[in-house]
Amino acid sequence: MNQTATVIDELIAGGSNFAASLGINRIAGELYLLLFFSPRALSLDEMTQRLKVSKGHVSTNIRALERWQAVRKVWVKGSRKDYYEANPDTLRIIFRQLRQGLSQRFETLEKIMARAKTEISSLPGEGEAKSNDEFVYCRQRLEKIETMYKTISALLDKSEIFL
Amino acid sequence: MNQTATVIDELIAGGSNFAASLGINRIAGELYLLLFFSPRALSLDEMTQRLKVSKGHVSTNIRALERWQAVRKVWVKGSRKDYYEANPDTLRIIFRQLRQGLSQRFETLEKIMARAKTEISSLPGEGEAKSNDEFVYCRQRLEKIETMYKTISALLDKSEIFL
DNA sequence: TAGAACGTTTAGAACTTATTAAACGTAATA
DNA sequence: TATTACGTTTAATAAGTTCTAAACGTTCTA
Numbered sequence: 149m150n151q152t153a154t155v156i157d158e159l160i161a162g163g164s165n166f167a168a169s170l171g172i173n174r175i176a177g178e179l180y181l182l183l184f185f186s187p188r189a190l191s192l193d194e195m196t197q198r199l200k201v202s203k204g205h206v207s208t209n210i211r212a213l214e215r216w217q218a219v220r221k222v223w224v225k226g227s228r229k230d231y232y233e234a235n236p237d238t239l240r241i242i243f244r245q246l247r248q249g250l251s252q253r254f255e256t257l258e259k260i261m262a263r264a265k266t267e268i269s270s271l272p273g274e275g276e277a278k279s280n281d282e283f284v285y286c287r288q289r290l291e292k293i294e295t296m297y298k299t300i301s302a303l304l305d306k307s308e309i310f311l
Numbered sequence: 312m313n314q315t316a317t318v319i320d321e322l323i324a325g326g327s328n329f330a331a332s333l334g335i336n337r338i339a340g341e342l343y344l345l346l347f348f349s350p351r352a353l354s355l356d357e358m359t360q361r362l363k364v365s366k367g368h369v370s371t372n373i374r375a376l377e378r379w380q381a382v383r384k385v386w387v388k389g390s391r392k393d394y395y396e397a398n399p400d401t402l403r404i405i406f407r408q409l410r411q412g413l414s415q416r417f418e419t420l421e422k423i424m425a426r427a428k429t430e431i432s433s434l435p436g437e438g439e440a441k442s443n444d445e446f447v448y449c450r451q452r453l454e455k456i457e458t459m460y461k462t463i464s465a466l467l468d469k470s471e472i473f474l
Numbered sequence: 475t476a477g478a479a480c481g482t483t484t485a486g487a488a489c490t491t492a493t494t495a496a497a498c499g500t501a502a503t504a
Numbered sequence: 505t506a507t508t509a510c511g512t513t514t515a516a517t518a519a520g521t522t523c524t525a526a527a528c529g530t531t532c533t534a
Binding site: 475476477478479480481482483484485486487488489490491492493494495496497498499500501502503504 | 505506507508509510511512513514515516517518519520521522523524525526527528529530531532533534
């Protein structure tokens with residue numbers, strides 16, 4: 149292993165630490181960075197050896213990266229191995245992933261909020277002062293959440309410039 | 312427990328699920344939401360009973376929320392318990408936390424990248440073609456990372472409008 | 475068709491994180 | 505001062521995740 153490799157190892161370690169701290173699987177981060185810094189596509193075996201992790205682990209994680217469109221399989225003539233190269237558009241990958249993840253979760257939340265809104269407006273005042281307080285307060289809070297929700301949605305829409 | 316409480320329970324469940332899926336401790340999310348929907352400050356005991364988790368757990372997590380300035384302790388006369396209320400500025404809390412977390416991690420990354428840059432430019436060409444390729448390619452990639460880095464930093468700076 | 479070279483799946487070991495119950499310390503109260 | 509009512513810390517356990525080694529199923533090659 150030459151000197152360039154050592155420098156890259158450090159970059160991979162630092163970068164995958166960063167990714168891991170954001171909740172991305174460490175090996176996925178390492179795989180992506182390894183490919184990102186590699187001038188040619190690498191085979192599963194090469195990645196396995198270089199990162200010193202099991203073949204199965206590499207297999208599983210590289211396919212996760214493929215699903216995120218962070219890497220892609222390339223065809224290398226004369227070999228029947230699978231080779232992968234990094235999609236260098238890292239920012240786009242991150243934002244796409246972020247946007248998509250949030251949208252899905254938002255849908256679930258939206259349903260819950262819609263139901264809460266219906267339920268709460270159909271509640272009888274219940275007579276006693278305490279319950280009434282809670283009732284009014286809850287409505288206000290729900291409205292506040294909706295406002296925030298719209299702010300974030302708007303931001304997400306703007307982040308389309310990265311896609 | 313009245314009907315408003317039931318609706319709020321659903322909102323807490325949905326919201327804390329959302330938070331948990333973003334990597335925030337589930338109990339922290341539940342605590343925040345419980346307070347967010349509560350018209351008055353609540354004591355540790357009340358939160359413990361309502362959320363059905365241990366006192367210690369509530370204690371630890373409420374202090375994490377305090378550190379993030381997501382809740383604050385309030386004084387209730389005639390009681391020697393600690394009462395807490397939510398900081399309703401949820402978006403501000405989220406962005407502050409995001410910004411701060413990223414900044415810290417960025418500092419570490421910055422150091423690694425600076426060192427890599429120095430090391431890589433001080434490397435001799437090593438003669439052989441293959442190493443030279445790697446060398447040149449690595450420099451290009453490093454530059455690409457720096458560009459992305461600057462893009463995110465700029466975005467973070469703009470997100471100051473939320474602080 | 476037998477054997478080798480692959481990538482994938484899986485069962486469980488090794489770690490990590492979340493959670494609890496109980497011990498503890500402190501301050502208020504009687 | 506003794507007791508009680510708190511919040512905090514801690515040690516043990518439960519739950520969840522990551523990781524490996526080995527079995528497996530294909531596809532290629534001889």
